[in-house]
Amino acid sequence: MTAGGELPVSERIRRKFAELTRAERQLASTMLANYPVSGLGSITVLAQAAKVSTPTIVRMAKKLGFSGFQELQTHLRSELEAAISNPIAKHDRWAEDAPDTHMLNRFADAAMDNLRQSLSQIDPSIFDKVVNLMSDPKRRLHVVGGRITHSLADYLFTHMQVMRTDVSLLSAHAGTWPHFVLEMREGDLLCLFDIRRYEHDLERLAQMAKTRKVVIILFTDFWGSPVSSQADYVFNARIEAPSAWDSNVVLMLIVEALIAAVQNRTWAETQTRMQVLEKLFDETRLFRKFT
Amino acid sequence: MTAGGELPVSERIRRKFAELTRAERQLASTMLANYPVSGLGSITVLAQAAKVSTPTIVRMAKKLGFSGFQELQTHLRSELEAAISNPIAKHDRWAEDAPDTHMLNRFADAAMDNLRQSLSQIDPSIFDKVVNLMSDPKRRLHVVGGRITHSLADYLFTHMQVMRTDVSLLSAHAGTWPHFVLEMREGDLLCLFDIRRYEHDLERLAQMAKTRKVVIILFTDFWGSPVSSQADYVFNARIEAPSAWDSNVVLMLIVEALIAAVQNRTWAETQTRMQVLEKLFDETRLFRKFT
DNA sequence: CGGATTGTGAAATATTTGTTTCGGGCGAAA
DNA sequence: TTTCGCCCGAAACAAATATTTCACAATCCG
Structure with missing residues (x-):
């Protein structure tokens, strides 16, 4: 060059x-x-x-x-x-040295599309309402995901656990869910992840929760899990990917945005919690001391 | 501009x-x-x-x-x-009704930046090499994550488990890692997630694995976990977010792209595995009978 | 062929830019 | 904790850049 x-x-x-x-x-x-x-x-x-x-x-x-x-x-x-001066104006903007057809570029394109289309359809006022609910310490927060989305549930759980009390992650085994339902009270929140290959068990779980007057927040794909009908708030994300699998990138982004918003909303209380956490980390020397 | x-x-x-x-x-x-x-x-x-x-x-x-x-x-x-500059970079209001300052839009912007900057720095040939390694059934695949990134490890694990044999997810508790190290053989792969607040234990794990001549594939942020020096292949992702937390969206995208690429690469074998899986699902009636 | 007009660059000046020096500050190791 | 070592930026310094001035050419026109 x-x-x-x-x-x-x-x-x-x-x-x-x-x-x-x-x-x-x-x-x-x-x-x-x-x-x-x-x-x-x-x-x-x-x-x-x-x-x-x-x-x-x-x-x-x-x-x-x-x-x-x-x-x-x-x-x-x-x-x-x-x-x-090189006549080939580089259009490969993503992974620069990779051809357009490289998996990385195709995924990046797909993710962009998904992001655009998903976000333009999210109602920010619903987002804000959900943030309020999740910031309310009086409501317990239960989180559950399906076979694939369990990771996202876990991700949400880990973060929320830092910011507030009374957060529980339902185990990956549907068999034990009834145990968790026992703990649900009226006004509690159930964050439920279900994307296609929608799972029967999640639907049943939603029904059980609903009878206990739990507020259901559903994270699903664009087509909408059958839980939609039970859910009080629904986030639909595009999950199209150049793959046999779906892409959960957009769902993760929504989850992160929620986490950040809750964090802002509850900064006063969160702050002390996080400081305590820092101390605990210091004591256990879990992390390296820098950055 | x-x-x-x-x-x-x-x-x-x-x-x-x-x-x-x-x-x-x-x-x-x-x-x-x-x-x-x-x-x-x-x-x-x-x-x-x-x-x-x-x-x-x-x-x-x-x-x-x-x-x-x-x-x-x-x-x-x-x-x-x-x-x-990439035309895509042009921020065309994401969630249309949301003000620019709404958390959703800010996150979308950040994610876009992260995506662009991360992908332009990934060497596709390294990506391809990793795909090859992960597609090799002779190499066992071990996956591990840190406090936050454990979800991503789980995500990778779940998918890889469908596509190939000999995949293991290290538990979230560092105390048990030595047990897993016992299982590692020369030429095995260790996919390791470590973003900032880099964790001591992960570093030690990497060292242990290295003495066993395990090939280490590291997923980290742009600054680079200390494991970088041990790792054979490193993916650096941008994780900046308008939040007290970091954004793992890009890491997830990379993971998904890897999964898709491995899937392509091994389609011949994977196909039958997935068909068997389908049958198993049918028998347990886990999913609803339609897409 | 002058004299007015306009274009041009050398040199001086003013301003900005790039480099070096130096000491405070911070994290890591003892 | 203290020490050590390195990182980093404020400020002084040096170098270049940009701008202005001015006098000389070139050109045009009567």
């Missing part, structure tokens, strides 16, 4: 990434973010964009094998020239 | 070309010649390239309606950015 077989700046960054320091990585990310334009302005502007000092930029440039920022910038320009 | 319907520099040059003087036309031609790269360097270099003096450049910039060369250059850069 650039003359004389030299590596493009982006590649150099990637290779050296492991050896970079925190601020340098931060810088590297911004540079790669809208590569290469971000690196074509003045060093000061780049520094501000990356929230890093100008010396950091110079230091990184040297680590990458340039004499300084100016030389790096010159390289960027010649790369750009080579790329632009 | 250029503000409100302003003309690109190239167009301005063409329109004003008639009114330009000799030296200015000479300059204009050079600038259009390999547009816009030639205009992105310093004014001195451009002057030399066009065989014109620097004041001429400034004068022309003013004739074109800019305050000076610097302003012109800024325009060039933003044009370039607009031209290069």
Whole structure:
């Protein structure tokens, strides 16, 4: 690309990434973010964009094998020239070196489509109502998923457990669900994940819960699980994927957005809980001490 | 990206070309010649390239309606950015009725950014290699995740279990991991999920596995878990989210893409496995009888 | 052939940019 | 805890860049 077989700046960054320091990585990310334009302005502007000092930029440039920022910038320009004069305007924007037909690109495309179509159909007011319900400490929160979606249920559970009390994850074995139903009281919440190959047992569970006047929040695909009729709130996500399987990416995104919103909503109480948790982590030395 | 319907520099040059003087036309031609790269360097270099003096450049910039060369250059850069950046990046209000600041939209934006930035940095050839490894029935497949990422490990496990034999999910309790390590043989695969708040135990597990010559495939965030040094293959995903939590959406997408690719790769064998599974489902009446 | 007009670049100036120095600060190890 | 070592940015410094000034050419026109 650039003359004389030299590596493009982006590649150099990637290779050296492991050896970079925190601020340098931060810088590297911004540079790669809208590569290469971000690196074509003045060093000061780049520094501000990356929230890093100008010396950091110079230091990184040297680590990458340039004499300084100016030389790096010159390289960027010649790369750009080579790329632009190349008649094949790169359209492979996802995984750059992969053909359009590569699985990664096809999945990325599909995920994008799913995201677009799903989100445009979610009613934000319903989302907000669900957030309110889930933030209400008086309501116990029960979470359950199906064969595949059990992971998502688990994901929601793990996060909610940090933020509030009275959260329970129903086991993956339908046989034990009645035990959990015993614990459900009027006004409790049941977050239920069911995408196609809808499962009989989940439907029955929903019915049982409904008789106990539990509020049912359903996460399902676009076609809608049979639980829909029982559910008080439904999130429909597109799950189309270039695969024999469905894609749960959008569901996960919705779940994460819910978690974040609940977190915001209950920050006052959550904060202390999380601090206590931090202490516990410290004591058990579970995590590495940084970042 | 250029503000409100302003003309690109190239167009301005063409329109004003008639009114330009000799030296200015000479300059204009050079600038259009390999547009816009030639205009992105310093004014001195451009002057030399066009065989014109620097004041001429400034004068022309003013004739074109800019305050000076610097302003012109800024325009060039933003044009370039607009031209290069992925059209998909353009945020077309996600959930239509939701304000931009609604959590759903913010999450969708973040997920998009993460997706783009992550995928552009994945080396498809590494992806393919991992697919091959995971498709090899002679290698046992062990899957493990951390506190949060355990769900993802579970997700990968559930799918792989359908497609091949000898898949095991390490329990969430680090205490029992040594038991699983006993089962690991040379050439086995260990899929390990570790995002920040990197966990000590996972690092130790990786070390143990490594001494047994297990091939380690790591799914981590962009900063890179300490396991990176042990790992044979690493997928770095962006996990930034407008939340106290990180977003695992991209990791999930990568996992799904892997699953799909493995499925393709092993379709011949998988097919029969899945048919058997279908029969089993039928017999247990787990699912409703239709899609 | 002058004299007015316009175009041009050398040089001076002002401004911005890039680089280096240096010490505070923070995490890791003892 | 203290020490050590490294990271990082404020600020001083150096270098380049951009802009303005100004005088000289070139061109045009009477």
